[in-house]
Amino acid sequence: MSEIILRVENLSKYYQMGEVTVKALEDVTFEVEKGEFIVILGPSGSGKSTLLNIMGGMDKPTGGSVIFNDEMITNFTDKELTMYRRHKIGFVFQFYNLMATLTAKENVELVAEITDSPADINEVMDAVGLLDRVDHFPSQMSGGEQQRVAIARAVAKNPQILLCDEPTGALDFETGIFILKVLKDVNVKYNNTVVVITHNSPIAQMADKVIKMRSGTITEIIENKNPIEPERIEW
């Protein structure tokens, strides 16, 4: 039986907008297994980013719990959440969000410096195919290259889970496919659990598990027995 790394139980998140209560998440429950490649699929406003933020310890739920390796992170203090993000989680954002004044390698080293057991930086840069671009600043790189640096930055911490928020959202098709391939390679090579949220349904074809969301709830969880290679995806 596969090891459960993260469990989301009856998670809910409400926002108060004036007199209206917006239910961003409502009774969300699922499990994530170690080494799994999960795609959370849903249209804009379905609550997937909120879910990712709570899973990553960046936000707190209104109800329910997130259990990471038997630790209920939803009960964590701010400091404990910071340590959780520092040592266990790797984030990849839609708009890369690199430090403009640091080179590609320095962006990766920045997070490696605060982790207990970072990966070999050169190896990570090689894994994302950027060994020849290590000394370039973000402004000197294309969107795809910047996103690869962002993935390297996330992977360099040796995180147990890689959380990717619309990693291909700002990229063209070919670059998007390339990024998905990098994520898959990282998933295989480092045995990281990868959670990708996207509104782009074809991406679901490469996942081991697809969680479909709509209006803050999970509509369907699909176990994909035959995930396809990213190169075969088309949209």
Added chain:
Amino acid sequence: MNKLNLRLFRMIKNTKGQYIAVLSIIITGIFIFTAVSDSAINLRDTLNDYYTTTNFADIFVTAAALPEKLERELEGIENIRQADVRLSLDVRLITDNDEDRINVRAVSVDKKENKLNELFIKKGKRALSEREIIVIEQFAHARGIDTGDEINLNINGRKYKFIVSAIASSPEYVYLMENEQVLLPDYKKFGVVYIEEDYLRKISGRGYFNEAVIRVNNYDNVDKTKDYLEDELKKYGVMRVIDRDEQLSNNMMNEEITGLEGVSQSIPIVFLIFAGIMLATMLSRIVKKDRTSIGVLKAVGFTDNEIIAHYLKYAASVGIIGGVLGSIIGTAASGAMTDLFLQFFNIPMLTVQIYYDKIFVSVVLSLIFCVVSGFWGIKSIIKINPAESMKPEPPKQGKKILLENFKIFWNRLTFSWRMVYRNIFREKKKFIFIAAAVCITCSLMMMTMWMNAIIEVMFLEHYTDFMKMEYNVGFRGFHDERVLKEVKENINYNHMEGRIELPFEIKNGRHSKIVNVIGLEERTEFYDFRDLDGNKFTIPKEGILISSNLARALDADKGDRILLESFTPDSEGKYVTVKGVIEQSLGINGYMNINYVNEMFLDKSIINGVYINSDDDVKVKLDDINNIMSIQSQEDMKGTFEELTGLLTVYMGVMVIFSGMLGFVILYSMTLMSINERTLEFSSLRVMGFTKNEIFKMLIKENMVMSVLGIMAGIPLGKWLVDYMGIMFNTDIYTLQGHISTTEIINAIILTIIFIISAQLMTYAKIKKLDFMQALKSRIS
């Protein structure tokens, strides 16, 4: 290097314009603090060392006739450690030029060394024999007197020839002034010489001494000792007993040092406060701009404290670099500054130390200022939510600004002016800060212009409007009206009045002050007495008019009865009524009817001086009259004043640069900040077809509005500063009074505008270089 520190380093590099700007203000503030306070400490230390080396006296006694045995009688009783009696005479130096009337104070000294107030020999030998003389250094330099030279003195109407055996300094004449009434030292016209005691007594024909200098065991009890001496020495006709604090030279030095300490504590604070506000504004803008980066740092696991420390290091680096550079430059300059001061004060030794504790204090002070203001600027970091920070910030809620309610005004504005006002109202704090900087710059400029002008005005007012005599002739001793007749016979004059000038200790309750009271004719034409409101006063038949600084010192006002104690032996103190408080720019005096002075204190009709208005060369024509001790002309005083103006110009230049720099730096850095933050806005305008010049004009308009407001606020603030300075710099020597003139205000405004325009022109280069199109494409935080 730690990657976060590397980012910090590059952040500093990318904001180098603003960084250098705030750094320069910190450096200036710390520089002024260190340089001025070190100079004050150096001066005080130097002075104290000098006093210790020369065994400077604590009490100075003037009396009619003191016996030599007094030294032995006094020593060991009533806190008195040492006593030394001496003879002090005011004599004349005989020169080739008949016009010269050079007063010299001849003071008796022991053959080898004095117990008290030892002379510091700069050149030559201390040991004195008959007909040898020691000349005080300032006078010797001014008149080109050297050792081995021969000088002639007129003592008691006879010419005595002396050989200069040494040039020396004296702790009693660090600031060489003849008396309190002489407002500026004139080393050519007054000097001090030291003659062997027995010989001076012999040639002066005096068997007794007339001065005593005393050292006490405990200076804290000096008042008690003074009281004792006043009683005990009554039998010797004691006239005046003053302590070290009241001694003219020491008093002047202390005033100077206190003034320096005041400057070191006030001006730097203004600079540090502005640097602090600027740093807080800069960092809050940087944090706002870095919102997403901060979110990312939080998301990847950096703690709030680590991120706060990261940005605080920016502020701390300004504090440390500013503190270190400012204090090092300040310390280096303090030596030169102290040296410069010593050119005005004669202290033969210079104690300049590097005050490491001061450097440490400066760095810590600067660091604390920067870190506290830095924290103020970045505290919003704590509130940044990593998840929220990834989303673009919602645009600010658009709402009408206050001005839009004034339809008549608003509807007349062009589109670009409306944008200008909207930007100002939406960034209130930033623009208020710009206005405040301009306001301070303008007010400091006004203060500088006023200071420069007021000193000239002060002299002109005093010697032209207040005192109207062309010559002030002082007699040796008291004389009846016959001396006036003798003077009248020797010159053609337009007007002449006898006067009497006497020192009194004036008391009002627990307040007391030693000042000269001048007795004048009731309808004197030589003085124009007015109060602050310009109301004219005439000399009353009875009672006294007092200068406003004397009124303050005595806490006395019109109608009060004050006690006048004369220094004439055996005279009793008498109460007189204050009939009015008059304004007087220079000096501190009381004025009475000459008949009233005679009636109250002298019992006979006598004078000791005369005021003259004459077209004759009075100095030459009165040269042969023996009883004349001094002739001071208005021209002499103006000449002395002109020597001062060189130093004033330097002072004014420095103040203009410092005040201008404040406005320049703040305006420059705030405009840079605007450009950096509004790149996207400007890019959009460029896309719409605005030229770079049009965008620059928009920025200028915003700053112009705030500059105009700043200048408008600066004018009343400047006026207040001027009034405040008038109160602060109210000494016995001068009263800085009078309002700032329109010309000075206009000059201050022009200078402020020059600095503002310079700052704007500097930022134009930045606008030119900006790649607006790149900004539109960029999505990197």
